[in-house]
Amino acid sequence: MTVDSLLVALCTYNECENIEALLPEIWRVVPQAHILVVDDNSPDGTGTLVADWMTREPRLRLLARPGKLGLGTATLAALQYAVDHNYAWVANLDADFSHPPDTLESLLRQTPGHDVVLASRYVPGGGVAGWPWYRHAMSWSINLFARLLLRLPVRDCSGSFRVYRVAQVRQLDLGRFLSTGYSVLEELLYRLRRQGARFCEVPYQFAERRHGYSKIRLTEGLRAGLIILRLALGLAG
Ligand SMILES: Nc1nc2c(ncn2[C@@H]2O[C@H](COP(=O)(O)OP(=O)(O)OP(=O)(O)O)[C@@H](O)[C@H]2O)c(=O)[nH]1
Numbered sequence: 627m628t629v630d631s632l633l634v635a636l637c638t639y640n641e642c643e644n645i646e647a648l649l650p651e652i653w654r655v656v657p658q659a660h661i662l663v664v665d666d667n668s669p670d671g672t673g674t675l676v677a678d679w680m681t682r683e684p685r686l687r688l689l690a691r692p693g694k695l696g697l698g699t700a701t702l703a704a705l706q707y708a709v710d711h712n713y714a715w716v717a718n719l720d721a722d723f724s725h726p727p728d729t730l731e732s733l734l735r736q737t738p739g740h741d742v743v744l745a746s747r748y749v750p751g752g753g754v755a756g757w758p759w760y761r762h763a764m765s766w767s768i769n770l771f772a773r774l775l776l777r778l779p780v781r782d783c784s785g786s787f788r789v790y791r792v793a794q795v796r797q798l799d800l801g802r803f804l805s806t807g808y809s810v811l812e813e814l815l816y817r818l819r820r821q822g823a824r825f826c827e828v829p830y831q832f833a834e835r836r837h838g839y840s841k842i843r844l845t846e847g848l849r850a851g852l853i854i855l856r857l858a859l860g861l862a863g
Pocket residue numbers: 636637638639640641664665666694695696697700719720721722724835839840841842
């Protein structure tokens with residue numbers, strides 16, 4: 627793979643304090659990569675900060691959306707951007723430092739022979755720091771549910787830290803997705819598995835977000851469960 631064909635996508639909602647430090651850390655690991663920020667008109671000015679940065683940084687891109695439209699549609703917009711602009715690979719990570727940029731290196735090392743390389747909390751060597759019991763319970767149940775119902779051949783189905791081969795993403799009908807929220811992560815794996823994508827998991831340690839607040843709500847977990855059920859029952863095509 628040529629590194630200059632890599633797009634690193636970050637979805638942001640109020641990540642102003644994190645993003646300033648995160649972009650240089652990503653470029654330290656993958657200097658040639660373009661970074662795309664998909665921002666939903668964050669009230670804290672994340673989008674404005676990126677727009678201003680872009681005037682001095684040719685490797686930076688911004689997709690500015692009018693309001694909070696959900697992590698699912700933001701992720702799909704980033705994938706569509708990678709397809710439209712003919713990148714070879716698209717990496718995705720959260721913009722809050724929960725996903726250590728250094729791990730990108732081990733993910734990219736696994737790209738030959740694989741279509742989706744997932745950073746995984748749930749393979750030996752991986753883990754989570756700083757979660758209360760209910761976050762563990764939520765993650766554990768969603769993962770078990772998704773793995774069994776959607777027959778996903780991986781342990782960590784709900785994490786967004788991944789590298790996708792764009793040629794595989796191009797075969798997906800992104801307009802057909804049911805998910806607008808966090809369940810897009812399981813739905814992507816389900817649809818990619820059905821078209822024969824080859825998966826690989828690489829361990830990493832999930833860290834507590836550095837600044838700001840979590841946008842995930844309990845209702846997200848319930849909504850994700852319902853979407854997984856609809857997919858499993860074949861109600862989504
Ligand atoms: N563009 C966009 N980004 C979002 C939206 N919701 C969440 N995000 C971003 O998606 C990433 C993951 O969201 P988080 O709130 O950190 O969710 P989480 O990682 O499951 O929760 P914590 O571990 O508690 O932080 C972060 O970079 C958020 O800023 C949204 O509606 N639109």
